[in-house]
Amino acid sequence: MSKAKENKKPKRWVGTSLRRKEDDRLIRGHGKFVDDNRLGEMLFLKMVSSPYGHAKILKVDVSEAEKLPGVVCTLTGTEVASLMQPFMEIGPEPGAKIVDYPMAVNRARYQGEPVAAVIAKSQAIAEDAAELVHVEYEMLDAVVTGEDAIQDKVILHESSGTNLVWRGLYEWGEVDKAFKEAAYVVNIDRLHFHRFTAAPLENNAILAHWEPDGRLHFWCNNSFPTFAIQFLAPALGLRLEQIHVKTEDIGGSFGVKITHYPQMAVCALASRKAGGRPVKWTETRTGNLTASGHCNERTYRNTRVALDKNGVIQAIESRQIDDCGAYTRYEPLGAVIWSQVVPGVYRVKNLRIDFAQVVSNKCPCAPIRGYSRLQHLWFMERVLDICSYELGIAADEMRLQNYIKPEEFPYTTPNGCVYDSGNYPKMLEIAKELVGWDRWVKKQQEAKKEGRMIGIGIGTTLDSGTNNFGQSRIINPYAPFSGNSEAANIKVDLDGNIVVSLGSTPQGQGHETTTAQVVADELNIHPDMVSVRTGFDTEWNTYTGHSGTYASQFAVTGLSAVHGAAQKLKKEMKKLAAYALQAKEEDLEFGVGNMGPELRVKGTDKSINYWGLANLVNVNNAGLPNEIAELTLNCRYIYRPPFQIPDLKRKYGNLTLTYAAQLHIAVVEIDPEMYTPKILDYAAVDDCGTVVNPMIVEGQVRGATAHGIGAALMEACVYDSVGNMLTSTFSDYTPITAVNMPKVHYGHIESPSPFSFNGAKGMGEGGGAALHAISAALQNALFEYGITIDDSFTTGNTLYDALVGKKVMQRANNVKVERGVA
Amino acid sequence: MRDQIPLVPIEVKVNGKSHKLEVEPRMLLVELLRDGLGLTGTHIGCDTTYCGACTVLLNGNPVKSCTVFAVQADQGEIMTVEGLAKDGQLHPLQSAFSEQHALQCGYCTPGMLMSSYSLLSKSPSVTDKDIVKGIAGNVCRCTGYQNIVKAIQLAAQQTKGR
Incomplete structure (x- = not known):
């Protein structure tokens, strides 16, 4: 260790903004993403996709494509269906009757659905050949909204006979009583959460190699590979052991890369058909936008809110339709995941939600950043916000009235979830200070005199992390999963180096760095002395059935596993060192000496370095006593949070271990001529318990903020009535750029979680605070114009239609208040 | 073909x-x-x-x-x-990107670095606005851009100082 490092060594590495271990290779252009792999004899796959949202496939003719020199083989939907079993369905009937193959068989159900594939010696030849595949279609009527789909006038899946995937009534507390006793009842006819997508900058990419001996290798960027292989193995008739999945650097996922196992199956079948040659598929951006995965679109009908005279929400009831696109894939988990955050950040105790999920002729959904809770939290924020204006209570006051109070934590929600810790009023106070609330309120009043429309809005949200897979049984009592787990392995290598492998699939979250911080603290060494392997590999044997990177959990599941493995290793190292140094274990300490990391007898110069320990176990081990001979210095640990299976009848139980919170305030002005909303000021406050690396946490907050602002104002997956996706390139989808991004004032508090070993909470998803805050800011600006912000996506166009055309967002058509009910 | x-x-x-x-x-x-x-x-x-x-x-x-x-x-x-790196030594922009946490997944980073390299080679005296304009054609899905702007500004200061 250099002197400089020794001097700078903090007491603990956890809690410091350590520069990331990942950065060096990435800033040099030496990162290794899937498409950077080049194998000998490698072939290239191009998908032929349906141009129709809904069509019968009458004929697929690949003969001309196969004649093109350089084309090795082709695949069609019919052929794929003959080579594999359909993917399993997570949910019960009627959704379970959907037959899901990775390619359209006889019928295409969304624009961009693969109908054939061409495998050729070069990408260019594959592209040429794809154009020579002739597909005859008969266009069918499409169904493109959840509200239409549930009427079953056009049915997507003949095998199911209905578009309904799942329907369930969620009811907690005494809803009818609360409505009877309410001082006010606010009725909101319709709210809508729009479709957008994650659009990671690296598209999906898969390199599959199905060797003639039956071993199937995937180099891919799937972000939940243990889930993928559990879908793939039965479908392809393989044992899990025959499937090898490896990820390295992943260019962002935000959840969307969880659901590309269908494309993995196509690439595998292509490799086998090509005689066991490796086949690479890299998705185009249009492919990614049209056929990768969108976030769940949700419509909230007939919402009724009961409030007391002070504006405290007593009960909510609502009928909700979740549109999951053409196939279920990860669904219908979204039909229960939202209930991790049933009351949002509020004390409401009585709820009745009639929840239905349907398929439509749109891209299938994926569990994208904020998955399902985001939609519900936006709903809760809209409900609270709309009620505040209807009752004439200031939006900030309304929140303070309704927030769960700091002294109420740990707080049990109406459905049995336990919010671990938090302090929402404090976050509001900090955010107000950061954004200059009072100054903006004054400016807003002055601007109003000039006819300018400025709004200030608050979004308070949760990022529930480390989920209990037992909640899937609320959807399907026979689902064979529950709890959660993550694995880690730490070893002292032959040369004395510490090597850690993880079960996660990081995509920018800095797991190599935070892992090294935890291990360095345990061993009292520098994080540079800890090697953390990049990515995920089934062959490392460092995974459980839950392993992966999703659902805001690494700080808890991943680091708990790392911590547990380090504890095991330390025990072994102590035992071994005590033997080697002829000392008592309690007299030993960990540290760094002249020969590198070591264990030494306190207060003496007697020590043994890691190489010495590794040597005793692996190389120079004759004559070791029995109690030492069992040591491996190679320790695997599995972390399991203490979950129970929920009460299925009551839909009650603890569904998530930790609840990080974010509170954002947006100041938005609506251009008086163009009606475009523009952000004037912005603050984001975060509370994810004890912070492992402040720089990384702030980075996640900023990133989630950009995603949310993009989604609120710029990014939407727009379809026309026949199922054409109108935003299928970046030029139409317009991902947020530096030009559109306001300066974000960042603040944070720490409410340590009592449920994680380190007090940390998972926090990568962010809970969509920006969407909530922007909707609230627009509401603040436009309530006096008779506008109710009823959609999560707002552009200049919609505001023009609202303010000038009086066609949309009209309060008079949507909201009704009953007073003095009680 | x-x-x-x-x-x-x-x-x-x-x-x-x-x-x-x-x-x-x-x-x-x-x-x-x-x-x-x-x-x-x-x-x-x-x-x-x-x-x-x-x-x-x-x-x-x-x-x-x-x-x-x-x-x-x-x-x-x-x-x-x-x-960008010379004899293994990182260019100030590269170091600044790491120091300011201007990258997460790292997929946009090479393009971001080249756009900002071009910007600073024209003139290292840049305002934050110039920087935003300079990377307007580079999409990052992870960082929210602010740290990228900070990193480029830091590298600009260092370049001027040399």
């Missing part, structure tokens, strides 16, 4: 090293760099000149190499992200 189109001989200098190659007329510059020369630091993100992950310098100017033909680079000098 539906019809046998003759290959075109070209000569390019990439990160100071000369290459004589024969390429298909339709080959894109990004394909030449990644597949022809194995310089996989330059990435493809959108195929349509929007996201800037493929940004490289061609004769000193930033271009999006997914919409430049390799033959257009004939006799040209190209600089990619792999050319």
Whole structure:
């Protein structure tokens, strides 16, 4: 260790903004993403996709494509269906009757659905050949909204006979009583959460190699590979052991890369058909936008809110339709995941939600950043916000009235979830200070005199992390999963180096760095002395059935596993060192000496370095006593949070271990001529318990903020009535750029979680605070114009239609208040 | 290669090293760099000149190499992200990106670095507004951009100081 490092060594590495271990290779252009792999004899796959949202496939003719020199083989939907079993369905009937193959068989159900594939010696030849595949279609009527789909006038899946995937009534507390006793009842006819997508900058990419001996290798960027292989193995008739999945650097996922196992199956079948040659598929951006995965679109009908005279929400009831696109894939988990955050950040105790999920002729959904809770939290924020204006209570006051109070934590929600810790009023106070609330309120009043429309809005949200897979049984009592787990392995290598492998699939979250911080603290060494392997590999044997990177959990599941493995290793190292140094274990300490990391007898110069320990176990081990001979210095640990299976009848139980919170305030002005909303000021406050690396946490907050602002104002997956996706390139989808991004004032508090070993909470998803805050800011600006912000996506166009055309967002058509009910 | 189109001989200098190659007329510059020369630091993100992950310098100017033909680079000098560090020593922009946490997944980073390199080589005296304009054609899905602006400003200060 250099002197400089020794001097700078903090007491603990956890809690410091350590520069990331990942950065060096990435800033040099030496990162290794899937498409950077080049194998000998490698072939290239191009998908032929349906141009129709809904069509019968009458004929697929690949003969001309196969004649093109350089084309090795082709695949069609019919052929794929003959080579594999359909993917399993997570949910019960009627959704379970959907037959899901990775390619359209006889019928295409969304624009961009693969109908054939061409495998050729070069990408260019594959592209040429794809154009020579002739597909005859008969266009069918499409169904493109959840509200239409549930009427079953056009049915997507003949095998199911209905578009309904799942329907369930969620009811907690005494809803009818609360409505009877309410001082006010606010009725909101319709709210809508729009479709957008994650659009990671690296598209999906898969390199599959199905060797003639039956071993199937995937180099891919799937972000939940243990889930993928559990879908793939039965479908392809393989044992899990025959499937090898490896990820390295992943260019962002935000959840969307969880659901590309269908494309993995196509690439595998292509490799086998090509005689066991490796086949690479890299998705185009249009492919990614049209056929990768969108976030769940949700419509909230007939919402009724009961409030007391002070504006405290007593009960909510609502009928909700979740549109999951053409196939279920990860669904219908979204039909229960939202209930991790049933009351949002509020004390409401009585709820009745009639929840239905349907398929439509749109891209299938994926569990994208904020998955399902985001939609519900936006709903809760809209409900609270709309009620505040209807009752004439200031939006900030309304929140303070309704927030769960700091002294109420740990707080049990109406459905049995336990919010671990938090302090929402404090976050509001900090955010107000950061954004200059009072100054903006004054400016807003002055601007109003000039006819300018400025709004200030608050979004308070949760990022529930480390989920209990037992909640899937609320959807399907026979689902064979529950709890959660993550694995880690730490070893002292032959040369004395510490090597850690993880079960996660990081995509920018800095797991190599935070892992090294935890291990360095345990061993009292520098994080540079800890090697953390990049990515995920089934062959490392460092995974459980839950392993992966999703659902805001690494700080808890991943680091708990790392911590547990380090504890095991330390025990072994102590035992071994005590033997080697002829000392008592309690007299030993960990540290760094002249020969590198070591264990030494306190207060003496007697020590043994890691190489010495590794040597005793692996190389120079004759004559070791029995109690030492069992040591491996190679320790695997599995972390399991203490979950129970929920009460299925009551839909009650603890569904998530930790609840990080974010509170954002947006100041938005609506251009008086163009009606475009523009952000004037912005603050984001975060509370994810004890912070492992402040720089990384702030980075996640900023990133989630950009995603949310993009989604609120710029990014939407727009379809026309026949199922054409109108935003299928970046030029139409317009991902947020530096030009559109306001300066974000960042603040944070720490409410340590009592449920994680380190007090940390998972926090990568962010809970969509920006969407909530922007909707609230627009509401603040436009309530006096008779506008109710009823959609999560707002552009200049919609505001023009609202303010000038009086066609949309009209309060008079949507909201009704009953007073003095009680 | 539906019809046998003759290959075109070209000569390019990439990160100071000369290459004589024969390429298909339709080959894109990004394909030449990644597949022809194995310089996989330059990435493809959108195929349509929007996201800037493929940004490289061609004769000193930033271009999006997914919409430049390799033959257009004939006799040209190209600089990619792999050319930023000299003798293994990071360029100040590279260090600043790491220091300011201006990257997460790192997929946009090579393009971001090349756009900002181009910006600062014109003048290291830049306002934050100049920087935002300079990276307007580069999409990052992870960071929210603010740390990128900070990193470029830090590198600019350091460049001025030298």
